[in-house]
Amino acid sequence: MPTLLRCHQGIGPAVTGTALVAKDNFSARYDLDRKAGVFSRPSHALAGQSYVGRILVLDQAKGGVATAWMLRDMAERGIVPLALIFNRVNPILAQGAAFAGVTMVDRFAGDVTDLIRTGDTLRVDPAAGSVEVLNRESGAVA
Amino acid sequence: MRLTGEEQAMRAGEIGEPRRWAIEHQIAVGAFFDAADLVPVAQAHIMADTESLGEAGVRFLESLAAAPQAERRVRVPTLTDPRGLDVETYRRLGQSEAMRTLEARAIAALRAFGVLMTDTCINYQTIMPPVRGEHLAMGDTGVVIYSNSVFGARSNFEGGPSALAAALTGRTPRYGYHLDECRRATRRFRLTASPSDLSEWGALGGIVGRACGSYWEVPLIEGVAEILEGVPGSDALKHFGTALASYGSVALFHMPGITPEALGDSAEFADPAPPAEIIGRGDIDAFVASYGATGDKVDVVVFAAPQLSLVEMAAVADALDGRLVHAATTLLVATSPEIKHAADRMGLTARIESAGAIVAAGICFYQSYAGEMAEANGWRRLLTNSAKLVNIIGGYGYRPTLASLERCVDSAVAGRVV
Numbered sequence: 001m002p003t004l005l006r007c008h009q010g011i012g013p014a015v016t017g018t019a020l021v022a023k024d025n026f027s028a029r030y031d032l033d034r035k036a037g038v039f040s041r042p043s044h045a046l047a048g049q050s051y052v053g054r055i056l057v058l059d060q061a062k063g064g065v066a067t068a069w070m071l072r073d074m075a076e077r078g079i080v081p082l083a084l085i086f087n088r089v090n091p092i093l094a095q096g097a098a099f100a101g102v103t104m105v106d107r108f109a110g111d112v113t114d115l116i117r118t119g120d121t122l123r124v125d126p127a128a129g130s131v132e133v134l135n136r137e138s139g140a141v142a
Numbered sequence: 143m144r145l146t147g148e149e150q151a152m153r154a155g156e157i158g159e160p161r162r163w164a165i166e167h168q169i170a171v172g173a174f175f176d177a178a179d180l181v182p183v184a185q186a187h188i189m190a191d192t193e194s195l196g197e198a199g200v201r202f203l204e205s206l207a208a209a210p211q212a213e214r215r216v217r218v219p220t221l222t223d224p225r226g227l228d229v230e231t232y233r234r235l236g237q238s239e240a241m242r243t244l245e246a247r248a249i250a251a252l253r254a255f256g257v258l259m260t261d262t263c264i265n266y267q268t269i270m271p272p273v274r275g276e277h278l279a280m281g282d283t284g285v286v287i288y289s290n291s292v293f294g295a296r297s298n299f300e301g302g303p304s305a306l307a308a309a310l311t312g313r314t315p316r317y318g319y320h321l322d323e324c325r326r327a328t329r330r331f332r333l334t335a336s337p338s339d340l341s342e343w344g345a346l347g348g349i350v351g352r353a354c355g356s357y358w359e360v361p362l363i364e365g366v367a368e369i370l371e372g373v374p375g376s377d378a379l380k381h382f383g384t385a386l387a388s389y390g391s392v393a394l395f396h397m398p399g400i401t402p403e404a405l406g407d408s409a410e411f412a413d414p415a416p417p418a419e420i421i422g423r424g425d426i427d428a429f430v431a432s433y434g435a436t437g438d439k440v441d442v443v444v445f446a447a448p449q450l451s452l453v454e455m456a457a458v459a460d461a462l463d464g465r466l467v468h469a470a471t472t473l474l475v476a477t478s479p480e481i482k483h484a485a486d487r488m489g490l491t492a493r494i495e496s497a498g499a500i501v502a503a504g505i506c507f508y509q510s511y512a513g514e515m516a517e518a519n520g521w522r523r524l525l526t527n528s529a530k531l532v533n534i535i536g537g538y539g540y541r542p543t544l545a546s547l548e549r550c551v552d553s554a555v556a557g558r559v560v
Contacts, residue, residue, distance in 0.1 A: 041537040066194035068301020073196030090357030098170040099303040
């Protein structure tokens with residue numbers, strides 16, 4: 001049995017993919033080069049790294065309201081994370097994920113940036129409120 | 143989520159596709175935040191600049207705007223946040239015809255909904271100040287934090303799609319700052335030094351914002367009235383709030399003796415009052431110094447984010463009087479269309495532009511293809527008195543420096559950071 005992490009019921013379809021984890025926050029406008037598909041803010045923990053097709057695991061949503069529109073445009077252009085996982089989001093990311101149909105979950109028992117490691121294979125199920133770490137057996141220490 | 147008969151009819155598509163889309167979106171967001179129902183709102187305010195809309199967002203607006211008039215008209219007064227460009231200044235700023243075309247499509251769609259094109263992020267100063275207890279759907283973090291904190295109104299951050307949804311249904315999911323229990327302070331700070339100008343009020347907002355770091359934290363800032371022996375003005379609280387929202391994603395603050403919901407004692411806190419975190423002169427100086435670049439060539443000086451009040455416009459005009467901006471530096475001032483008209487009428491625009499500066503209306507710089515402007519104009523070192531702007535603009539490839547209005551103007555004239 002893979003390790004199962006419980007979270008609040010989320011938004012968007014169930015997906016399976018690879019985690020990119022950082023103890024940092026997220027704003028599409030502040031942090032991303034949305035053409036190149038990389039984190040562009042020099043002080044971001046993931047600066048220079050591609051987010052396209054990855055399951056981003058970060059601490060909080062921050063900053064402005066633009067992310068609400070931007071996720072849909074990024075999704076239509078195929079330069080979008082596969083899913084977003086946070087400890088806690090603000091309304092903008094919830095609104096943006098709902099508008100774009102991008103998978104997003106938050107509110108875990110514990111710090112999700114500790115529970116998941118970069119490179120983990122995850123199955124995110126927003127309707128069930130769960131994230132499975134497929135490459136780790138249940139009970140494994142994160 | 144409890145729905146009224148009318149809300150169920152909207153969901154069933156009986157009142158048209160735009161309202162069906164709107165309420166479905168609101169139910170999805172409301173369920174995510176465990177909202178019990180929807181609450182009627184008095185105003186909506188939509189952030190819909192084309193840089194963030196993109197082609198996908200504009201096509202979405204156009205698709206809803208194609209519905210019959212009775213189905214697409216907004217149900218509450220609905221305002222807009224700044225645009226992606228100003229048709230009077232876009233060529234001088236290196237913005238493209240493609241940007242203008244996309245912007246024109248967005249404006250046509252928004253007008254079809256009956257939206258009032260105010261193009262401002264200072265509507266609380268210039269259009270229709272909120273009222274205590276009023277539920278709103280405000281679409282700019284600076285507008286939300288000012289409305290919640292200074293007026294005691296009630297809004298969450300409503301991104302463009304959600305603000306449009308609120309405009310179409312006349313309501314919004316009741317969660318977050320619509321609820322009493324979310325409005326009590328969770329963090330406590332004590333100010334021991336007086337911010338000397340608007341850039342330092344922004345710095346203070348940045349310091350508190352970094353410490354809070356979450357939408358769900360509500361800081362109480364003590365000592366402000368005592369330190370000032372009075373109260374901060376509207377522009378000071380504007381710069382403080384926008385920076386606090388920008389650095390911390392914070393939507394509500396309290397200041398005892400100043401803001402309407404601050405009781406000034408531990409009864410304010412949801413839990414036992416935490417110890418106060420002290421913010422003094424050294425903290426403010428260190429924050430400003432972290433963006434320092436004395437001696438560097440200045441490519442662009444920006445007064446924006448938030449748009450300037452009429453009082454700030456007058457201050458820029460006074461600082462520029464009889465001087466000329468350096469030939470290798472651009473000085474840009476962004477304000478709302480209403481304030482631009484007033485500044486034109488009072489001769490402020492002429493005084494600013496005769497110094498070689500540009501006054502743009504209805505934009506706010508960072509929402510205006512800042513990355514493309516940097517490329518087109520070869521801009522890198524940016525100087526501003528807005529803490530919010532120095533926080534945002536690094537992601538667009540700029541190297542930002544925070545300074546007082548006077549130091550910004552002196553640097554624009556010298557062509558280097560003085």
